[in-house]
Amino acid sequence: MVRNLLVALALASAGAPLAAAPLSVRVVDASGRPVRDAVVTLYPTGPAARPARPGGRFVISQQNLQFHPFLTIIPVGGDVSFPNFDPTKHHVYSFSAAKKFELKLFAKDQSRTVHFDRPGVVALGCNIHDQMSAFIVVTDSAWTARTNAQGMVMFGDAPNASGRIVVWHPYLRAPGGELQQALGPAQRSASFQVRLRPPPAMPMQDY
Amino acid sequence: MGCVARRLRNRGAIPLGCALAALWATPGSADSGLKLFTPDAFELSGDVRLVAVDGEKSWVDGGFGKLRSGSNGDLRVQPQLGNVSLVWKPQFTWSLGAIVVGMAEGGQRTEAGLSQAYLTFRPMRSKKVAFSGRAGLMWPPVSLEHEGADWHVKDSITPSAINSWIGEEVRPVAAEATLSANLGDHKLRATGALFAANDTSGTLLTFRGWALHDRTTLAFHHQPLPPLDSDLAGYQAPFTHPLLDVEPGFARRPGYYAKLVWQPPVPVRIELFRYDNRANPEAVTSQLEWGWRTSFDHVGLVADLGSGAQLRAQGLQGRTEMGFREGGARWVNNRFRSAYVSLTRPFGSVHLSARVDAFDTRNRGSDVGDEYDDTGWSAMLAARREWPHFTGLIELLHVSSRRENRSDVGLDARQNQTQLQAEVRMHW
Numbered sequence: 001m002v003r004n005l006l007v008a009l010a011l012a013s014a015g016a017p018l019a020a021a022p023l024s025v026r027v028v029d030a031s032g033r034p035v036r037d038a039v040v041t042l043y044p045t046g047p048a049a050r051p052a053r054p055g056g057r058f059v060i061s062q063q064n065l066q067f068h069p070f071l072t073i074i075p076v077g078g079d080v081s082f083p084n085f086d087p088t089k090h091h092v093y094s095f096s097a098a099k100k101f102e103l104k105l106f107a108k109d110q111s112r113t114v115h116f117d118r119p120g121v122v123a124l125g126c127n128i129h130d131q132m133s134a135f136i137v138v139t140d141s142a143w144t145a146r147t148n149a150q151g152m153v154m155f156g157d158a159p160n161a162s163g164r165i166v167v168w169h170p171y172l173r174a175p176g177g178e179l180q181q182a183l184g185p186a187q188r189s190a191s192f193q194v195r196l197r198p199p200p201a202m203p204m205q206d207y
Numbered sequence: 208m209g210c211v212a213r214r215l216r217n218r219g220a221i222p223l224g225c226a227l228a229a230l231w232a233t234p235g236s237a238d239s240g241l242k243l244f245t246p247d248a249f250e251l252s253g254d255v256r257l258v259a260v261d262g263e264k265s266w267v268d269g270g271f272g273k274l275r276s277g278s279n280g281d282l283r284v285q286p287q288l289g290n291v292s293l294v295w296k297p298q299f300t301w302s303l304g305a306i307v308v309g310m311a312e313g314g315q316r317t318e319a320g321l322s323q324a325y326l327t328f329r330p331m332r333s334k335k336v337a338f339s340g341r342a343g344l345m346w347p348p349v350s351l352e353h354e355g356a357d358w359h360v361k362d363s364i365t366p367s368a369i370n371s372w373i374g375e376e377v378r379p380v381a382a383e384a385t386l387s388a389n390l391g392d393h394k395l396r397a398t399g400a401l402f403a404a405n406d407t408s409g410t411l412l413t414f415r416g417w418a419l420h421d422r423t424t425l426a427f428h429h430q431p432l433p434p435l436d437s438d439l440a441g442y443q444a445p446f447t448h449p450l451l452d453v454e455p456g457f458a459r460r461p462g463y464y465a466k467l468v469w470q471p472p473v474p475v476r477i478e479l480f481r482y483d484n485r486a487n488p489e490a491v492t493s494q495l496e497w498g499w500r501t502s503f504d505h506v507g508l509v510a511d512l513g514s515g516a517q518l519r520a521q522g523l524q525g526r527t528e529m530g531f532r533e534g535g536a537r538w539v540n541n542r543f544r545s546a547y548v549s550l551t552r553p554f555g556s557v558h559l560s561a562r563v564d565a566f567d568t569r570n571r572g573s574d575v576g577d578e579y580d581d582t583g584w585s586a587m588l589a590a591r592r593e594w595p596h597f598t599g600l601i602e603l604l605h606v607s608s609r610r611e612n613r614s615d616v617g618l619d620a621r622q623n624q625t626q627l628q629a630e631v632r633m634h635w
Contacts, residue, residue, distance in 0.1 A: 087247055091301070102331060104240070107247060126435055127332050130333040130387070197392055198472050 021160035023143075023183075027167055027192045034151025035169060036193060039112060042143035042155055042183070044163035050142040052076060059083065060124070060134060062090045062105065067134030068125060070084050071170070076119050076140050082110035087170045091127035098122050098138055119179065133200065135170050165190050171197040220236030240301035248298070251371065252357050254632040256364070258314075259284045262624030263613075266415050267422065269431045271613050273583075273606050274365070274626050275314055275420035276462040283366050288313025289364075289630060290421065292322065292357035302330045306345075306356050312422055320425030323358070335388060344426055344450070347464055348398060349480055351507050351519050352549075358423070362560040363589035364602045364628050365419050367547040369505070369523045372412060374423035375430060377482070378449040379405035379462065392472035392490035399465050399581070405456035406486040408446040409499035413541045414439075416581025416610055417566040424449045434615060442530075444495040453490045453498040460485050474511035488537055489527045501527040515553040522546035530574065538574035543567070549587075562587040566608075583599040583608025598632040604618070 020023065040132040043049060054077030061068050063085040074080065079180040084090050084105040093102040098120025103112045119140040126132035137144070145153045162185040173195040181190055223534055242248055265277030266268030276287070284494070284536070291311040298304040304327045311319035325343025332338070350370040352360050358374075360366045366374065379402030414432045429446040452610040454460060462484035470476045483503070486498035503525025510518045523545050530538025549562035568584040585606040592599045610622045 089298075092329065093331065106240075127337070128329065130337075198474075 009121045010081065016024055019160050020157045023158035023188055023190070025147075025155075025165060025167075025190045025192070026151075027151045027169075027194060030193065030195050032193075033146070034149065035196065036147050036149050036151060038147045038167055038169040038172075038192075038194070039071070039073060039137045039139075040145055040147060040153045040168045041139055041141050041168075042158055042163055043141050043166065044143075044159050044161045044183075048159035048163070052142050052144065052160075054078070057081065060127070060136070061160050062086050062092070062132070065129050065132060067126075067132055069134070070092070071135050071136045071137070071146065073144055073146060074116060076138055077115075078138070079113050079115050079138060081111050081113040083163035084108065088128075089127065090132070092124060093127055094122050095123055096120065096122045099133050099136075102127075123170075131200070137168065138139060161185065162187075165192075166191045167194065168191060168192060169196065171199055173197055211235075217369070221420050240298055241297040242397075248296050248354060250294040250635065251292070252288035252294075252355075252359065252634040253630065254630050256287050256289045256628050256630040257284070258287050258626065258628050260624065260626040263618055263622050265315055266411075266418055266433065267420075267431070269433060269611060270623070271415060271616065271618070272624060273383070273416070273420075273585075273608060274604070274624060276626065277315070288317070289632075292359070292504070295473070295481055296354045296356060303328050305343075306313055310357075310425060312425075314422065316602055317429060318425060320428055322423060322425055323356075324426075325356040337387040338385070339387075339545075340382075340384045344378070345383075346373065347377055347379065347381070347400070347402075347480075347482065348466055349377070349505055349507070349521075351478075351509055351521055359632070360421055362549070362551045362558060362591060363562070363587060364421065364600050364630050365587065365604055365626075367422055367521065367562060367564050368417040368419055368545045368566045368585070369521050369547065371419050371421070372417065372545075374421065375418070376408040376411050376424065376447075377405065378408070378424055378426075378451045379403065379464075380450070380458075380486070382463070392468065394468075394470040396468040396483050397466070398468075399463070401458075401461045401463055402484070402631075403461050404450050404452045404497045405484050406453040407447050407449055407451050408484060409501040409529070409539075409541065410449075410496075412543050412568060413499075413527065413529075413570065413575060413579060414443075416568055416579075416608065417543075417545060417583065419564070419585055419604065419606055426450055433441040434614065436612075442491075442495055443497065446562070448496060451492075451496060453492055453496060454487060460487060476507075476509045478505075478507035480507070482525070488539075489531055492510065492527075497529045499527050499529045501525060503543075517551045518548070519551070520548045525578070526573075530572070533573040536571060536573045538572050540570065540572040541575070541579075542569045542571075556592055558591045560587070560589045560591070578611040581608060581610050590632050596634055600628075600632070602626075602628045602630070604628075 025040045027035045052075030056078045058080045061083045090105045098118045099122045116138045121136050122136040124134040143155045163183045165181050229270040258276050260276045261282045261390035265270040265272040293309045295307045308322040310322040323345050325345040328340040352366045354361045381400040381402035383400035385398040387483045429448045464482040466480045468478045486500050488500045490498040505523045508520045527541045528537045545566035547564040551560040564585040579618040586602045604626045607623045611620050
């Protein structure tokens with residue numbers, strides 16, 4: 001009987017593993033058109049939550065006077081290197097609370113690496129070329145993805161638990177630039193309708 | 208040329224030479240940002256053209272013709288060297304650099320010299336505002352048709368009447384500061400400058416009228432004027448130096464220009480510009496070049512129409528005065544204005560542009576009256592195709608203008624001129 005009690009205690013302390021319950025999220029704009037490259041993050045409540053696996057190396061290059069890629073999702077603890085493939089120098093900077101930094105990158109093949117240790121959105125710019133813009137989403141949840149051309153994200157291994165879903169997009173018109181929805185325990189799909197600003201149009205003439 | 212110009216040159220040349228010598232002796236290092244004579248600090252560009260033109264003799268030859276080339280009535284076809292530019296862009300520290308442009312211009316008259324020489328300053332911005340500055344001999348930020356350190360016309364060979372005038376007569380030595388800020392979804396940029404040595408701007412506009420050409424004025428060079436009547440020739444030189452301080456010394460009476468650019472969250476950009484050289488219209492040099500009190504207001508608009516199409520428009524209205532008052536008006540009192548609209552659209556790898564231009568001057572001076580008035584319009588079609596390091600352009604331009612004092616050289620007051628050009632531009 002003591003052994004049965006010990007087994008029961010061991011099972012209870014290990015916690016019953018939650019079955020995966022795939023979750024799909026759709027993001028559309030004010031006219032119902034799908035929005036791509038919206039970053040969707042799922043935060044399950046309680047013990048079901050899991051941080052993103054820390055670390056990893058990522059690359060954001062400067063080429064043809066633009067950052068590539070425009071949007072990068074990395075976990076907390078990730079490193080991003082910034083190689084410069086342009087014949088001109090770039091002065092990469094960010095004033096975002098998640099990471100403030102500046103990098104002086106001389107032309108052709110010079111690169112520096114920045115470590116991102118706090119979650120949040122990092123907006124990148126170049127002090128010399130005003131039209132350069134990119135974003136890094138540093139996430140602390142294991143379930144973060146960007147929407148595809150149909151505006152859809154599918155979390156195949158989402159836990160069967162309630163939580164909240166956060167949607168962020170660089171041109172999102174909302175306080176803090178993000179929208180949140182609660183996710184009910186049995187809810188396996190969610191939909192967001194967002195209002196977007198027009199993307200930045202023309203670069204100011206440089207002189 | 209006058210002791211004024213020589214003083215200006217000496218004042219600039221010796222300190223610049225000493226600074227350059229000191230920097231050459233300093234070993235550069237990548238981390239300090241010093242970059243002086245590396246290959247990427249240089250740009251070379253040049254063009255050759257085939258020009259077919261009819262109509263009157265060009266102003267470059269001392270006539271009243273508005274184009275860079277001219278004829279004596281019949282159709283003339285000739286190959287020409289256009290403009291060759293050598294740009295040197297040293298970087299002294301990460302935020303301080305310079306741009307120096309030497310240029311050679313061919314055609315009816317060949318000349319070479321310094322086109323621009325200025326320092327650039329761009330420190331790290333703050334979260335809300337970005338600051339940048341320029342100082343030296345440089346183009347004021349008016350033209351929407353020019354781009355690049357060598358200030359070349361982007362979509363055609365010939366710029367509009369407004370930007371042709373900027374390139375020939377609005378040549379200040381300036382100290383300029385710019386602040387850029389984002390206010391919500393709107394972008395704002397404000398520029399202010401103090402300048403000197405542009406006292407004669409307005410001379411060509413009055414005595415020759417508007418023109419359409421890409422023959423910019425090089426530092427300390429002069430531009431010819433058409434024949435002046437005998438009264439005027441008694442007190443006005445037959446040429447003009449656009450880069451000139453008529454008052455003795457340098458910058459005794461600085462002028463100013465100011466610019467405001469607004470970009471709302473739609474693909475349209477609006478620019479406002481004001482210029483006043485505050486020259487003394489009663490001052491004159493020993494070579495009979497006068498101060499011309501010139502001021503103008505300018506509006507610019509760029510709009511993205513989708514599919515890569517772009518609409519551009521500029522409008523300018525100003526006044527210039529020169530000489531002593533006689534009977535209520537100075538010798539020269541010229542109200543000038545011009546406006547153009549252009550449309551550019553890519554068709555595959557070819558960019559097509561079309562432009563219409565209108566211009567006039569209204570002279571109500573006591574010595575220079577309405578026989579100097581210049582009224583006209585022009586229409587242009589151009590096609591451009593880019594390859595690595597090469598650009599090919601074809602341009603058809605027609606200009607029609609009326610000017611009473613053309614009779615002084617035996618021509619009808621109204622003259623029409625058509626020009627077809629094919630150009631190959633090279634750029635490294």
